[in-house]
Amino acid sequence: MKGSDNTNFIPNLSYDCVIFGFNGKTLKILILEYQNTGFFALPGGFIRKNQSLKEAVDQGVEERTGLKNVFLDQFQVFGSLERSDSFAMRKILEANNKDIEENKWMMNRFITVGHYALINYEDVDPKPDHLSDSIGWYAIEDVPRLMMDHNDIVDKALEVLRNNISEKIIGMNLLPQKFTMKQLQQVFEAILDQKLRRTSFQRKMLSLDILERHEKLFEGKAHKAPYLYSFT
Numbered sequence: 001m002k003g004s005d006n007t008n009f010i011p012n013l014s015y016d017c018v019i020f021g022f023n024g025k026t027l028k029i030l031i032l033e034y035q036n037t038g039f040f041a042l043p044g045g046f047i048r049k050n051q052s053l054k055e056a057v058d059q060g061v062e063e064r065t066g067l068k069n070v071f072l073d074q075f076q077v078f079g080s081l082e083r084s085d086s087f088a089m090r091k092i093l094e095a096n097n098k099d100i101e102e103n104k105w106m107m108n109r110f111i112t113v114g115h116y117a118l119i120n121y122e123d124v125d126p127k128p129d130h131l132s133d134s135i136g137w138y139a140i141e142d143v144p145r146l147m148m149d150h151n152d153i154v155d156k157a158l159e160v161l162r163n164n165i166s167e168k169i170i171g172m173n174l175l176p177q178k179f180t181m182k183q184l185q186q187v188f189e190a191i192l193d194q195k196l197r198r199t200s201f202q203r204k205m206l207s208l209d210i211l212e213r214h215e216k217l218f219e220g221k222a223h224k225a226p227y228l229y230s231f232t
Contacts, residue, residue: 009046014110015057016044016150017072018157019065021121021137022174024183027190028137029154030064030126031144035133036095039088041147042154043129044112057115064135066125071118071173075160077111078149084109085148096131116157118173140193158191165191169210169231178228180217181205 019030032041043064047056054072061070086107093103121137128135138144143154161168165188174187185201205211212232216225 008048010049011105012108012110014044014046014112015053015060016042016078016112016114016153017057017061017064018042018114018116018154019061020116020118020157020161020174021124022187022190023121023137025186025190026139028121028139029143030124030135031138031146032128032132033134033136034092034095034131037088037091039092039147040144040150041132042150043135045129053113057113061117064127064129065117065119065123066127067119067123072115073117073160073168074113074115076114076153076156078114078153079111080149081109083111083148088147092131112153114153114157116161118168120174120176122176162192166208169208178214178230180226180228182226184229 021028021030030043032043033039034041043060045056045060047053051059053074057072058068058070061072062068084107089107090100093100093106126135126137140154140158143151145151146154175183181202182198184205185196185198188201189196210232211229214228214230217228218225
């Protein structure tokens with residue numbers, strides 16, 4: 001949310017991102033905390049009049065994660081009448097010593113376009129925006145109470161992700177370039193929040209003809225070394 005001149009931005013329109021990462025066991029999302037307020041929120045921002053929505057979201061995600069060319073999916077527009085919390089926004093502005101009158105437009109009701117991003121957890125160097133003092137990874141089950149309807153946005157993003165897990169083959173964005181079948185299965189289990197049968201999962205993945213098999217990953221006994229795979 002850079003800049004305070006509302007004439008630079010499309011009025012009453014914003015975007016919010018649910019940035020998913022996988023640490024090998026748990027699905028996590030990035031959450032901002034606004035300094036001296038105790039308020040938590042999803043990374044988001046506004047769209048300048050001279051840029052597309054995609055450009056704004058790409059820029060915002062890159063600034064928060066340090067990554068370019070991230071997989072992003074637009075999944076829903078949120079526009080309820082309750083999409084406004086002028087008290088919280090005023091408190092955030094005051095905590096950052098921002099001029100209230102000059103930034104009054106930020107306290108308006110905004111319609112927001114929800115996106116989710118899928119990234120490799122280990123590649124990220126999280127950075128807060130200029131109004132917040134921290135940004136961190138939270139496991140799905142440990143997400144705090146967020147501002148406005150941001151918890152609803154998280155829930156919807158997770159629902160969409162689960163419904164499209166096979167079509168999107170989300171592992172290609174949450175895993176290293178080469179991975180074992182076990183690592184791929186762990187991603188699916190973390191997102192679906194359920195255990196999967198190893199043999200059935202492997203059979204299904206191989207039947208999709210989307211994996212290329214590489215050398216074995218030797219970590220222990222040679223005869224137990226698993227193959228490495230990548231997406232074709």
